[in-house]
Amino acid sequence: MEVNEIDWLRWQRLVNTVAEMFNAPATFINQANIKGIEVIIASERPGTRYAPGGHCGVDTNIYCHHVVKDAKELYVRDASTDGKWLDNPEYTEDNYASYLGMPICWPDGSVFGTLCVLDTHPTDYPETYVNALGVIKEVIDSDLKHLYRENQLLTLSYTDPLTLIYNRRGFDDLMSNTRELAKRLNRQLVLLYFDLDHFKATNDRYGHQVGDEHLKTFANTLKHNSRTCDLVARWGGDEFVVLIHAESLASVSLFNQRLANALTELNTQPAIEYSIGYAIIAPSDTRDNQTLLDIADQQMYTQKQAKQTTNPHR
Numbered sequence: 001m002e003v004n005e006i007d008w009l010r011w012q013r014l015v016n017t018v019a020e021m022f023n024a025p026a027t028f029i030n031q032a033n034i035k036g037i038e039v040i041i042a043s044e045r046p047g048t049r050y051a052p053g054g055h056c057g058v059d060t061n062i063y064c065h066h067v068v069k070d071a072k073e074l075y076v077r078d079a080s081t082d083g084k085w086l087d088n089p090e091y092t093e094d095n096y097a098s099y100l101g102m103p104i105c106w107p108d109g110s111v112f113g114t115l116c117v118l119d120t121h122p123t124d125y126p127e128t129y130v131n132a133l134g135v136i137k138e139v140i141d142s143d144l145k146h147l148y149r150e151n152q153l154l155t156l157s158y159t160d161p162l163t164l165i166y167n168r169r170g171f172d173d174l175m176s177n178t179r180e181l182a183k184r185l186n187r188q189l190v191l192l193y194f195d196l197d198h199f200k201a202t203n204d205r206y207g208h209q210v211g212d213e214h215l216k217t218f219a220n221t222l223k224h225n226s227r228t229c230d231l232v233a234r235w236g237g238d239e240f241v242v243l244i245h246a247e248s249l250a251s252v253s254l255f256n257q258r259l260a261n262a263l264t265e266l267n268t269q270p271a272i273e274y275s276i277g278y279a280i281i282a283p284s285d286t287r288d289n290q291t292l293l294d295i296a297d298q299q300m301y302t303q304k305q306a307k308q309t310t311n312p313h314r
């Protein structure tokens with residue numbers, strides 16, 4: 001999970017306060033990731049040797065790796081008394097001889113990283129200090145818990161429970177973000193509007209369960225035929241919308257062709273057919289989302305009517 005939504009300034013204040021409280025040259029919040037251990041917050045003191053973004057590979061024998069691996073507190077009062085640290089660059093190169101670190105955890109108990117205090121001199125912190133660090137670690141744990149819950153809720157409120165693609169709310173919010181980005185990058189977008197044909201008849205003849213399966217199949221096919229940067233959503237009922245980055249109209253017909261071919265190959269009973277409309281959104285376009293959706297919807301409707309005139313008995 002991303003940690004971008006964290007209140008970094010608050011974490012920075014906590015880290016600075018811990019460094020002052022322990023009168024230590026360095027205090028860090030680190031994150032354990034595939035690169036190893038990465039500094040995300042560093043105390044703002046002259047003796048703090050590592051800066052945010054710096055990281056240590058998984059094979060390096062640094063103190064934090066032990067905290068993460070064992071998911072428990074580690075207090076090294078004086079590294080010179082334990083040969084185990086002779087290949088620890090924090091000690092051998094940067095002279096950090098004392099280390100007190102605690103694991104910071106996600107609500108499911110997995111380790112996010114560490115909160116740690118380092119000193120260039122041996123230390124013997126009183127128990128009350130160690131306990132106070134434990135309380136601060138709990139504050140950080142609880143920040144992570146809130147972040148986790150917020151993300152879960154946001155994901156839920158943005159997702160259509162049947163098809164697991166975005167719902168109307170998710171699409172609406174993300175469409176605005178995507179448009180802002182496209183404007184900055186001077187890229188053209190195209191909004192596609194889909195409505196399944198004869199869907200009521202599918203429900204009536206084959207049952208709601210088959211109808212649901214068709215909705216899921218259509219959603220998956222849309223998703224598989226779009227790029228990760230495209231937005232795919234169920235607008236409601238048997239209507240779907242997709243926002244794609246498309247430099248020309250040729251990419252719209254290509255998308256449409258790919259989708260139609262994929263559905264034909266699936267060979268569902270009955271076949272899944274749809275009508276489509278679109279609205280082109282130039283980078284400088286100032287029309288609001290609803291206006292663009294109305295245009296695409298209207299165009300889709302015109303296509304649907306044309307089909308019904310050609311083939312009135314379906």
Ligand SMILES: Nc1nc2c(ncn2[C@@H]2O[C@H](COP(=O)(O)OP(=O)(O)OP(=O)(O)O)[C@@H](O)[C@H]2O)c(=O)[nH]1
Nearest residue numbers: 195196197198199200201203208209211212237238
């Ligand atoms: N199975 C299923 N049906 C749904 C769901 N949501 C809406 N519907 C049905 O979708 C149907 C949509 O009907 P219409 O808008 O008339 O669509 P249509 O039959 O495809 O008609 P045309 O668009 O003119 O081809 C309605 O019968 C709704 O009950 C759902 O989640 N599952």
